Structures are given as C-alpha cells and as structure tokens.
Amino acid sequence: MTSPFSITLQPGGKWSARIGKGKSITLTAAGDGANLSALLYDAFHPSERYNMPDSLKAQHTAFYTAGHVLMSDQGRVLASVTEDTVGWHDPLGGYTNRVGTDSKYGSTSYQQERNAWHRSGEENLVVELYRHNLTPRDLSTPVNFFSKVICELDGSMRYIPQETAGRSVALRTEMDVLMVFSNTPNPLNPSKDYPESAVTICVADAAPVLEDDLCVNHCGENRRAFENTWNAYALMRGAN
Amino acid sequence: MSTFQPVVSEKTAAEAVYDRIIPAGEGWIHDLLPGQVLRIIDVEGNQAVDTLFYSTEDPSDHYSAVRTITRQHNLYLTTGSVLVAESGRELLKITADTCGRHDTIGGACSAQSNTVRYSHDTLPMHNCRDTFMLMLSGRSEFTKRDLAPNVNFFMNVPVTPEGELVFADGVSGPGRYVELTALAPVTVLISNCPQLNNPCNAYNPTPAQVLIWDVEGGGSHV
Numbered sequence: 001m002t003s004p005f006s007i008t009l010q011p012g013g014k015w016s017a018r019i020g021k022g023k024s025i026t027l028t029a030a031g032d033g034a035n036l037s038a039l040l041y042d043a044f045h046p047s048e049r050y051n052m053p054d055s056l057k058a059q060h061t062a063f064y065t066a067g068h069v070l071m072s073d074q075g076r077v078l079a080s081v082t083e084d085t086v087g088w089h090d091p092l093g094g095y096t097n098r099v100g101t102d103s104k105y106g107s108t109s110y111q112q113e114r115n116a117w118h119r120s121g122e123e124n125l126v127v128e129l130y131r132h133n134l135t136p137r138d139l140s141t142p143v144n145f146f147s148k149v150i151c152e153l154d155g156s157m158r159y160i161p162q163e164t165a166g167r168s169v170a171l172r173t174e175m176d177v178l179m180v181f182s183n184t185p186n187p188l189n190p191s192k193d194y195p196e197s198a199v200t201i202c203v204a205d206a207a208p209v210l211e212d213d214l215c216v217n218h219c220g221e222n223r224r225a226f227e228n229t230w231n232a233y234a235l236m237r238g239a240n
Numbered sequence: 241m242s243t244f245q246p247v248v249s250e251k252t253a254a255e256a257v258y259d260r261i262i263p264a265g266e267g268w269i270h271d272l273l274p275g276q277v278l279r280i281i282d283v284e285g286n287q288a289v290d291t292l293f294y295s296t297e298d299p300s301d302h303y304s305a306v307r308t309i310t311r312q313h314n315l316y317l318t319t320g321s322v323l324v325a326e327s328g329r330e331l332l333k334i335t336a337d338t339c340g341r342h343d344t345i346g347g348a349c350s351a352q353s354n355t356v357r358y359s360h361d362t363l364p365m366h367n368c369r370d371t372f373m374l375m376l377s378g379r380s381e382f383t384k385r386d387l388a389p390n391v392n393f394f395m396n397v398p399v400t401p402e403g404e405l406v407f408a409d410g411v412s413g414p415g416r417y418v419e420l421t422a423l424a425p426v427t428v429l430i431s432n433c434p435q436l437n438n439p440c441n442a443y444n445p446t447p448a449q450v451l452i453w454d455v456e457g458g459g460s461h462v
Contacts, residue, residue, distance in 0.1 A: 047383070047384050047385050051347065051353075051389075052305075052306075052345065052347070052389055053305075053345055053346055053347020053348070053389050053390075054347060054350070054353045054356070056345060056405050057346060057347065057353070057357065057405065058353065058356045058357050060404060060405050060406065061403060061404065061405055062345070062399040062400075062403045062404065062405045063403040071353075071356065073350065073352070073353075073369070073387070074352045075350070075351075075352030075353050075354075075355050075356045076352075088403065092306055092309065092310075092315070092345065093306065093310060094304070094306035094307055094310050097328055099328065135300065136300065136301070136326065136327065137300035137301070137302070137326075137385055137386060138385055139304075139326050140326075140388055140389070141304075141305065141306045141389055150401050150403065151315045151399040151400075151401065152401055153398065153400070153401070154314075155314040155315035155316040155341075155399075156313060156314050156315075157309065157310070157313050157314060157315060187310045188310055188313070221356050221357055224355055224356045224359070224360060225356045227360070228352065228355060228356065
C-alpha cells in the first residue's frame with residue numbers, strides 16, 4: 001500500500017471492507033463516548049469468524065487492550081491490538097436494534113430527519129453483511145471499540161464513560177479479513193442522547209511481526225494461536 | 241451472594257413425558273413446543289452442559305449470549321432470565337434453578353481452541369464443537385454458520401470488575417437442575433461437555449439428564 005487509506009464514519013455510519021493480512025488499522029475517535037462495533041470474518045471463508053468466548057477464555061480477560069488478540073473459532077488470530085490509548089474495549093455489550101434505538105433515543109425516520117435519523121447497530125451490520133453475501137444468521141457478538149462495560153461480582157453490568165476524544169486503538173491484521181463496522185451506540189450506554197462521536201478508520205501497511213512482538217508474547221495462548229495462523233498460511237503458500 | 245437464589249420446581253419426574261440420559265461427551269438435539277418445560281439435571285455435579293437454542297420456525301435465528309445478558313443487565317443466568325435470539329425473539333424463560341448461576345461467555349471447547357488454551361497436541365481430543373457440528377449436520381436446516389456463543393449450564397466463569405475472566409470452582413452439585421419453559425417453538429442443542437483438560441469437573445466428565453413436561457393443562461399440541 002503506497003499511501004494510507006482513510007475513511008471517517010459519522011455517528012450512525014457504517015463501513016465494511018476486505019483487508020489483507022499485514023495491515024495496520026487505526027481507529028481514532030473525534031469525541032467522547034465513542035462506540036464502534038466491529039465484526040470480523042476470514043475474508044475468503046467467512047464461516048470462520050471472530051469468536052468472543054474463545055478469545056476471552058484464552059486470554060483470561062473480559063476486555064481488550066494492547067497485547068490482546070481477536071481469535072477466530074479455528075484457534076487463529078484474525079487481528080491483534082497493537083496499540084491503545086483508550087484502555088478498555090468492550091466484548092460484551094453487543095449492538096443496538098431498531099426497537100431499542102427508538103425507545104431510548106426517540107423515534108426518528110429518514111422521512112422526518114433525513115440523514116440525521118438514528119441508525120441501529122443491527123440494521124447497519126446486516127446491510128454490510130448482506131453486501132458480502134452474508135445474512136442475519138451470520139451476526140454474532142461484536143467488539144465495541146472505545147466502550148467500557150464492567151461486570152460486578154454479582155454479574156451486574158455497568159457502562160463506564162471513558163475519555164475517547166482524540167484517542168485511538170490500532171489493530172494489525174494477522175489474516176485476510178472481512179471487517180464490518182457500525183458507529184452506533186453501545187446498548188449499555190445509559191445516556192438518552194444519541195452519541196455523537198465520529199470515528200476515523202485509517203489503514204496502512206503494518207510493520208513486520210518481530211520476535212519480541214507484544215501480542216505474540218502476551219501469553220502462551222496467544223503464541224499458539226499465532227502458530228496456528230502462520231501454519232495455515234504456510235499451507236496455502238506456493239513453493240517459491 | 242445475592243444472586244444465588246435457588247428456586248425449586250414443583251414438577252415431578254413421574255409426570256415428565258420425556259426422560260433421557262446424555263452420557264458425557266454426547267450430543268442431543270430436540271424440538272420443544274411453546275409451553276413445554278425442559279429440565280436439565282447435573283446428575284453427578286460440576287458438569288458443564290453446553291447448550292444452544294434456535295427458533296424452530298426460523299432456524300437461522302440463534303440464541304444470542306450478549307442480547308440476553310444486555311437485556312437483563314447481568315452476565316449470569318438464573319430463574320427469571322429470558323433467553324433471546326439474535327433477532328430479539330424470546331425463546332425460553334428459566335422458571336426454576338437449584339444451581340443459581342450459569343455461564344454465558346465461556347463458550348464451547350473446540351479442537352482448535354484447545355490447541356490455543358492447552359497445547360498443540362490436544363488437537364485430536366474429543367470436544368464440544370465437534371459434537372455440536374455432528375448434531376447440526378444431521379439436520380438440513382443448519383450449517384456451521386449457526387454455531388454461536390452458547391450457554392454453559394452449571395458452569396461458573398466469574399468476571400471481576402477489573403475485567404479478569406477466571407474459571408472458578410463449580411457452584412453446582414449432584415442432582416442440581418435448571419428448568420426452562422419454551423416461549424416459542426425452540427430447537428435445543430446440547431453437547432454434554434467431554435472436556436478432559438479443564439479442572440472444572442475434576443477431569444471427570446459425567447452424565448446429564450433431560451426431562452420434558454408437556455404444556456400445563458393440555459395435550460402435547462399447541
């Protein structure tokens with residue numbers, strides 16, 4: 001890639017793309033209270049996809065920050081979190097739907113509000129999935145970048161506001177991935193105002209993975225998932 | 241802890257219309273009618289019963305772990321929890337529970353995730369996702385895409401406020417059960433976990449039992 005690619009998703013915006021292995025994807029929030037929901041699939045065989053339980057279990061974590069990786073259901077690494085100035089990204093909050101969006105923020109429509117109407121996470125994700133010949137049955141748990149949701153010991157879940165203005169998180173693709181993004185609110189954000197933070201997605205070539213890599217060395221589980229990923233690509237490469 | 245509130249069922253095993261033992265490592269798939277009640281029993285204790293649910297009317301609509309937990313603002317399932325599908329469709333309600341807590345985010349073990357969690361040489365070992373796939377492959381309406389994060393009945397996977405995920409000793413015991421009432425036509429898929437790498441069942445997978453009662457006060461048809 002000669003020059004980086006960049007797109008800004010306004011509140012309610014959506015975007016999806018197939019992004020090759022070895023790219024750096026930097027997500028930067030313009031304001032506070034940002035929430036960017038993301039689903040990840042293998043670009044060419046999307047039945048392999050981001051698996052929330054496998055990723056959390058392997059890393060003994062209920063949130064993501066630098067050093068963590070997003071694993072597929074095949075024990076491989078789809079993408080790594082290489083840098084993070086936010087601190088906590090939520091794997092448990094899910095995405096909004098139309099009923100929830102209307103009841104929380106008030107009913108809006110394109111007829112009345114034109115492009116300022118409130119989009120829901122479910123509709124955004126379904127449209128972008130459908131573009132790639134996937135359907136609602138392919139919906140699963142997204143990663144909600146920029147959001148913090150904590151669980152008390154009794155299991156009760158609470159959204160914690162984070163400063164996100166100007167902050168960013170960088171992912172490195174370890175496989176050829178299909179990434180689907182929706183800039184829609186975290187369902188657990190109690191604010192009655194539809195969040196208004198744009199998020200910029202910048203894609204560039206990533207630096208090579210070196211032996212002292214933060215994500216590879218985060219834990220033995222991550223190293224084995226990387227080994228599974230490297231083996232899978234080695235099996236597909238030609239002799240030269 | 242305040243969430244541990246066992247609720248005993250008034251139903252008796254003698255009145256059940258269906259009674260089946262699921263040996264450790266085996267799968268079970270079954271359709272429930274609305275109003276039918278399914279009891280899953282942890283026969284010997286500390287077994288994890290990995291379970292998925294689908295709308296029988298629209299099998300592409302799978303149980304959603306996060307839609308279920310965000311709706312109730314709580315990570316764990318117990319009496320009163322309504323299990324919902326990805327579309328938001330209400331599938332079942334937990335109407336009795338003598339265990340008190342069930343895991344929603346631990347998912348199912350797989351050959352591939354075992355290589356990550358334990359070691360590469362665990363790849364050939366029996367695992368839940370293989371069982372799920374074998375059961376789904378027997379019904380033409382399902383494909384691998386229909387595998388979603390599942391419930392682990394009787395399993396305890398606490399999350400700390402600091403965001404750590406830990407595997408704690410079970411809160412279950414011999415004979416404890418969870419009872420679910422179907423709110424819609426629901427297909428239930430169980431893999432009775434055969435996991436031999438995880439100390440949660442003392443490396444001793446044991447049987448589960450399922451009982452079904454018909455719709456109260458009526459026949460088997462709705």
